[in-house]
Amino acid sequence: MSFFDQTYDVIVVGGGHAGCEAAAAAANTGSSTLLVTMNLQNIAQMSCNPAMGGIAKGQIVREIDAMGGYSGIVSDRTAIQFKMLNKSKGPAMWSPRVQSDRMRFAEEWRLMLENTPNLDFYQEMVNGLLVIGDRVTGVRTSLGIEIKAKSVILTNGTFLNGLIHIGDKQFGGGRAGERNSTGITEQLINLGFDSGRMKTGTPPRVDGRSLDFSKMIEQPGDENPQKFSFSNVTKSLTNQRSCQMSYTSPEVHDLLREGFDRSPMFNGRIQSTGPRYCPSIEDKINRFADKDRHQLFVEPEGWNTIEYYVNGFSTSLPEEVQFKALRQVAGFENVKFFRPGYAIEYDYFPPTQLRHTLETKLVSGLYFAGQINGTTGYEEAASQGLVAGVNASLKVQEKDPFILKRDEAYIGVLVDDLITKGTKEPYRMFTSRAEYRTLLRQDNADSRLTPLSYAIGFAGEDRMRALDKKESEAQNLVDFFNNTSITPEEANPVLAEKGTTPMKQSDKMVKIFSRPQIDLDDMLSFNEVQDYVAEHNLDTEVLEQAEIRIKYSGYIAKEKANADKLQRLENIKIPDNFDYTKLKSLSYEAREKLTKIQPTTISQASRVSGVSPSDISVMLVYMGR
Amino acid sequence: MSFFDQTYDVIVVGGGHAGCEAAAAAANTGSSTLLVTMNLQNIAQMSCNPAMGGIAKGQIVREIDAMGGYSGIVSDRTAIQFKMLNKSKGPAMWSPRVQSDRMRFAEEWRLMLENTPNLDFYQEMVNGLLVIGDRVTGVRTSLGIEIKAKSVILTNGTFLNGLIHIGDKQFGGGRAGERNSTGITEQLINLGFDSGRMKTGTPPRVDGRSLDFSKMIEQPGDENPQKFSFSNVTKSLTNQRSCQMSYTSPEVHDLLREGFDRSPMFNGRIQSTGPRYCPSIEDKINRFADKDRHQLFVEPEGWNTIEYYVNGFSTSLPEEVQFKALRQVAGFENVKFFRPGYAIEYDYFPPTQLRHTLETKLVSGLYFAGQINGTTGYEEAASQGLVAGVNASLKVQEKDPFILKRDEAYIGVLVDDLITKGTKEPYRMFTSRAEYRTLLRQDNADSRLTPLSYAIGFAGEDRMRALDKKESEAQNLVDFFNNTSITPEEANPVLAEKGTTPMKQSDKMVKIFSRPQIDLDDMLSFNEVQDYVAEHNLDTEVLEQAEIRIKYSGYIAKEKANADKLQRLENIKIPDNFDYTKLKSLSYEAREKLTKIQPTTISQASRVSGVSPSDISVMLVYMGR
Ligand SMILES: Cc1cc2nc3c(=O)[nH]c(=O)nc-3n(C[C@H](O)[C@H](O)[C@H](O)COP(=O)(O)OP(=O)(O)OC[C@H]3O[C@@H](n4cnc5c(N)ncnc54)[C@H](O)[C@@H]3O)c2cc1C
Numbered sequence A, B: 001m002s003f004f005d006q007t008y009d010v011i012v013v014g015g016g017h018a019g020c021e022a023a024a025a026a027a028n029t030g031s032s033t034l035l036v037t038m039n040l041q042n043i044a045q046m047s048c049n050p051a052m053g054g055i056a057k058g059q060i061v062r063e064i065d066a067m068g069g070y071s072g073i074v075s076d077r078t079a080i081q082f083k084m085l086n087k088s089k090g091p092a093m094w095s096p097r098v099q100s101d102r103m104r105f106a107e108e109w110r111l112m113l114e115n116t117p118n119l120d121f122y123q124e125m126v127n128g129l130l131v132i133g134d135r136v137t138g139v140r141t142s143l144g145i146e147i148k149a150k151s152v153i154l155t156n157g158t159f160l161n162g163l164i165h166i167g168d169k170q171f172g173g174g175r176a177g178e179r180n181s182t183g184i185t186e187q188l189i190n191l192g193f194d195s196g197r198m199k200t201g202t203p204p205r206v207d208g209r210s211l212d213f214s215k216m217i218e219q220p221g222d223e224n225p226q227k228f229s230f231s232n233v234t235k236s237l238t239n240q241r242s243c244q245m246s247y248t249s250p251e252v253h254d255l256l257r258e259g260f261d262r263s264p265m266f267n268g269r270i271q272s273t274g275p276r277y278c279p280s281i282e283d284k285i286n287r288f289a290d291k292d293r294h295q296l297f298v299e300p301e302g303w304n305t306i307e308y309y310v311n312g313f314s315t316s317l318p319e320e321v322q323f324k325a326l327r328q329v330a331g332f333e334n335v336k337f338f339r340p341g342y343a344i345e346y347d348y349f350p351p352t353q354l355r356h357t358l359e360t361k362l363v364s365g366l367y368f369a370g371q372i373n374g375t376t377g378y379e380e381a382a383s384q385g386l387v388a389g390v391n392a393s394l395k396v397q398e399k400d401p402f403i404l405k406r407d408e409a410y411i412g413v414l415v416d417d418l419i420t421k422g423t424k425e426p427y428r429m430f431t432s433r434a435e436y437r438t439l440l441r442q443d444n445a446d447s448r449l450t451p452l453s454y455a456i457g458f459a460g461e462d463r464m465r466a467l468d469k470k471e472s473e474a475q476n477l478v479d480f481f482n483n484t485s486i487t488p489e490e491a492n493p494v495l496a497e498k499g500t501t502p503m504k505q506s507d508k509m510v511k512i513f514s515r516p517q518i519d520l521d522d523m524l525s526f527n528e529v530q531d532y533v534a535e536h537n538l539d540t541e542v543l544e545q546a547e548i549r550i551k552y553s554g555y556i557a558k559e560k561a562n563a564d565k566l567q568r569l570e571n572i573k574i575p576d577n578f579d580y581t582k583l584k585s586l587s588y589e590a591r592e593k594l595t596k597i598q599p600t601t602i603s604q605a606s607r608v609s610g611v612s613p614s615d616i617s618v619m620l621v622y623m624g625r
C-alpha cells in the first residue's frame, strides 16, 4: 500500500480557475479525479480584479454554465453587483458582468468542489510528470510522492518560474505573497516542448477608508439585475454594492513618467509580452500620449471589506511613483496602499502544441489549460479547464472527443484560435474574434450547448428540462405575438410616443414588435401581453428570448446560413500526421505551418496563418473534392 | 512624499493570532498602527487545530475578551461547537472551548480589524528593523521600503527560517504551502540577541467523505452552549456540529514504529525541542510504550467543509507511514489525505530577554509576542499580542505600563513565567502554572480585568456597564439566597433525592445551597427562586456567579489572603540595572541569573530559577526590610 494506492483517471495540477473547472468537469463526467494544488486554502483566487464576465467574457461564463461548469453558479452566489453591458446594442453584444466578493468566491468554489463526487484533493507542489514513452502516467510532488493517473491536466497559471517586478526590484513568486512553481517547465522542454515568457500586471489595492468617494462618480449595478446561471440553484441579487469612477490627469501622467526610467517595462528588464488589451497605466500613457486622462474604476473587493481594487491603474512602476501619482487622482488625495501594483513574468507553452481537446500533441494523456497556454483572464482559463477536463475524462473512457466549433461557442473560437494561430501576446477573448457572433449570444448559450453537453453525460437532466421549458415558453410567446391582433386604438398612443407611424387597421402584434423603435417594455404596456405573461408566469429570460427571435430572426438566419456553408469545409477531415511535403504545389510557408499545426479539417487549415486560399484549393484537389 | 509618509506609533509585523491582537490593542488604545504581514489573504490562520480555548487556554480567551481583545468575539462568531470542559470539577477548572470554522475564523478576524479605527494594513515581508542606537525606528520590507514607527512588535510565529520536515525530507516554509521569513533573526543576533530553535508538529488533514463515522464515538457539543465574550455582540450557538472519536491500536503503533528510523525526531535530524504536552503520535508511542491505544479526536474544519483534522495524530513520519498506520484506525479504513502531517522547526528568542511589557531589554520600543517567544498555542500567542500592543501604545503615549500580576490573570502568569524563567521547550499554559487558580477563573475574568483595562482606556464603557450589571445582579441574587427562608416541606424532597440530611425547621436558602450535594439546578426547582430569576431576567452567567460566590467563598477568600500576603514582596521594587555583583553573600548562581533577568520586584526575583529563599533574605536585608 503506497501513499496514493489508486490510479486516478484524471489528475488536475493547480487550483485556479482552469484547474477548478477541469476538476469539476472530469469528476462530473464520471472520472476519478484528483486536484493537486500548492495551497488548498487559496483555491480559485482572483489574482487580479474581483469581477467575472464582461464583454465576450460574460458570454463565456454563460457557455460554461450551460454545459454544467461551476463558474456561473459561483459567480452568481458571490456577486455584489450585476451589470448587463452593451444593453443599448444588439443582443449579440449583451454581456453580463458581476463584481465579486473575492473571499466568498474562493470559499464557494471550494465548497462546491468538496461536494462533487469522484473528486479528491491533495495539497502539495507538483514538480514533475511521470512519462513513459509518449504517454503521461502521473505526477511527482515536491515530497517525491508519485501519484499515478491515466491523464494529467496542467493548469499552473502564472506560477511557472514566476518572477514579480516592482520598479527595479524583482523576486520569485507565483502571485503576491505566494511562492512560484519550479521544475515543470524544465522537464517539458526536455520532452521537446517549446516554451516562452509572458507577463501580466495588476494595480495597487487600497484602503477604502482613505478614499473620498464624494469626488468620484458612482457606478451602481443594474436596476433589475439578472444572473449568469441558467439553472435555478442561484437567484438574482436583491441588494448590490456600487463601484466608483475617477480619472487620471496630466499631472498624474507627469508623475508616472518620472518613474519610466525605472520601469521594468521600459528599461528592458521585462522582455516578454503583456496583454495589449489590459495595458498598464504606463503603457496607456505611452501609447496614447495625446489622451490627457484615463478612467479608473474603483471596485470594492467584497460586501464588507474595506479593500478596493483600482481598475485601470495596473502598473509595475516603483511603489513610491505609484503612490505619488495616485495621490493626485481626485478622491485619492489621502490614499493608503494595502499593496502596490506589480507585474509578473511567467512561462507559457505556445498552444499550437495542442489538439482541439487541449491534449498535447507530444505526450498522450497530457493536457494544458488556462494561463499556461498564453491566455489571460479567469473566464478564458475556466473555459479551457472545462474543455480539458471533459476531454481527458472522455478519452479515459474511450469515448469520442468533445469539440466545440467556431459557430457553436466562443469557447470553440478560443480553442481553435489558440491551437491554430497560437498567440504571441496574452490572448483575451473579444466579440470581434467570433465570425458568428450573432449566433453566439449570451441568451442562447443554453440552447447552443446544453444539449451537446447532455449528450456526453455532463449537463444533467435538470438543465435539459429547464432548457426545454424555456424554449417552449419562448416559442409559445412568439406564436402569441404572431397570432394575436392589436387594434390601432390600443397601439397608436405607444407608436406615437416612440415616433413611429400609426397603424391604420388592426394587425398582428408581431408587426409592430418588429419595428426597431418598439421594445419589450412597449409591448408589455399592452393589457393582453401583460395578461399572457402573468398567466404563464414568464421570466425575463423568456421575454428576452421571444424579443430576440422576433426582432433579430433575419440576422440570425443569415449568419446561420453562412455558418452552414462554411461547415462544408469543416466536414472535410485531414488524416492524422498528414505528410504535407508530398504536396509540392503548396507554398513553402504553408507546408511548414501545416506540418507544425496538423489541422484536423480543411476549414482549420484555412485559418492557419500563412495558408492562402490557393493552398486550400491544392488541398481540396488532392483530397478529390 | 515617500511611499509611507507617516511615522506610525506602532508597527505590528505578522498577522497571526499574536499580531492580530497586538494590532487591535494598539489601535484601540489610540495609537496609529500599521499591520504588515506577508499575505493579507491569510491573516489569523489556524495553523494547527481548528479550535479555541480548552483547559487554561479558555480562561485566557475570557481574559482577552474581558480587556477588549477580539479573540473571544471572533471565536464566538465562528464556532461550530461549544463545550465547557471540566464542568464536573470546581469552577476554577471550568474551561470553555470551541471548535471553529477555520475559514470563517480568518475572515471574521480580518473584517473586525478592517473595522478598527487607527489601523492600517500593508502586505509584504518585513526582513529588517530600522534601529538607531538602542532604539527601534521602523522596519524595512523585502522591497526595501522603509516604514517609520515609534515602536515595532514582532509576531513572526513559526516563520523565521522555518523548515518543514516530513520523514527524511525537508524544505523551507513558514507553514504548509507558505514561504518562510528570512533576515530578521540574523539582524537580531547582530544586535546582541540570543536565539534558539524549537519545533512543533501537526497531524494530517483528511477527507471526511472517506471516513466511516459509524465506527467512531460521537462527541456532541454542550446541551446549553455558553460563549466566550462577556459582551452582548455575540450570541450562543443554537446549532452545533459534532466531533468524533476513535482509537489507535497496537497494530497502528507497530506500523508507525516501522517508520521510526526515518523519523526526523528520532534519527537526530530535528534537534530542537517540541511541545511536551502536544506530543506527536510517535512520541506518545515511544514515551508511553505500555499504553496500547491513544484517543484520536476527529474534528470538522467548519460548518460545510469535508476537511477533517485528526487531533492526536500529529506526526512527522514519512507520509506513507502516516497513511498506512491511519488506515488501521477504526473508521479510517479508506481514509484519503488532503495533506500529510509534518513538523516545523523555527527560530525563537528566549523570552528572558524581555520585560513584563514584552519590550526587549536590548532595543527600546521593540516588542516580541507569540510563538517567537517560545510559546505554543493560539491563545498564548493572542494574549501576548494584546500585552505587547497595549504596552507599545502606552509607551508611545508616555503612560505607565500595563502589567498583569500573577494573581490577576493567567496572562500575568504567562508573561511572568516567560520573562522570569524562560522556557526550554514550547511553553503552553496549564492551570497548574497558576498559584492562585481559584482566583483566576473563567467566570470572573471580567471582574478581574475589565476595570483595569477600562482604566487605561482600552475596554470600553459598554464592557464596564455590562460588568456592573452582572456584578449587581449576582450580588442581589446572593443576598436573595442569604435573606430568603425555605421551609422543610419545600426543601426536604429535594434534599432527600440528593441524599443529604433533611431540614428540621425553616432556614435561609443559603444554608442548603452551601451543601456540596446541592447544585444550582436543585435550587432552581424551588418556586420562589424560579420567580426571582424570571422577574429579574437573569442569565446563566449571573446564576453561576451567585452559585460560585456562595459555594466557594471560603476557598476564594483563603486564596485571596495568600495572594495579598505575597503581594508584600511584589511591592518591594528592585531598581533598574541593579548591580548584583556587590551583594557578595548572594550565591554565585543567584548573582548570575538575577543579573541576566533583572527582575523588577523581590517577588519576581524569588521566582527566578536558581534563586533560593536565603538569597531572597539577603536581598531583603540589603533593601532594609
Ligand atoms: C498579477 C496578475 C495580474 C493579472 N492581471 C490580469 C488582467 O489584468 N486581466 C486578466 O484578464 N487577467 C489577469 N490575470 C490573469 C488571471 O489571474 C488568470 O488568467 C487566471 O487566474 C488564470 O487562471 P489559471 O487557472 O490558469 O491560473 P491561476 O489562477 O494562476 O491558478 C494557478 C493555480 O495552480 C497552482 N499551481 C501552480 N503550479 C503548481 C504546481 N506545480 N503544483 C501544484 N499547484 C500549482 C497555484 O497554486 C494556483 O492555485 C492576472 C494575473 C496575475 C497573477
Ligand SMILES: Cc1cc2nc3c(=O)[nH]c(=O)nc-3n(C[C@H](O)[C@H](O)[C@H](O)COP(=O)(O)OP(=O)(O)OC[C@H]3O[C@@H](n4cnc5c(N)ncnc54)[C@H](O)[C@@H]3O)c2cc1C
Pocket (backbone or CB within 6 Å): B013, B014, B015, B016, B017, B018, B019, B036, B037, B038, B039, B042, B043, B044, B045, B046, B047, B048, B049, B124, B125, B126, B127, B155, B156, B157, B158, B159, B160, B174, B175, B181, B182, B184, B200, B201, B202, B278, B314, B342, B343, B344, B369, B370, B371, B372, B375, B376, B377, B378, B381, B382
Ligand atoms: C505545523 C504547526 C503545528 C502546530 N501545532 C500546535 C499544537 O499542536 N498545539 C498548539 O497549541 N499550537 C500549535 N501550533 C502553534 C500555533 O499555530 C501558534 O502558536 C500560533 O499560531 C502562534 O501565533 P503567532 O501569532 O505567534 O504566529 P503565527 O500564527 O505563526 O503567525 C505569524 C504571522 O506572521 C507573518 N509573518 C511572519 N514573518 C513575517 C515577516 N517577516 N513579515 C511579515 N509577516 C510575517 C506570517 O505570515 C503569519 O501571518 C502549531 C503551528 C504550526 C505551524
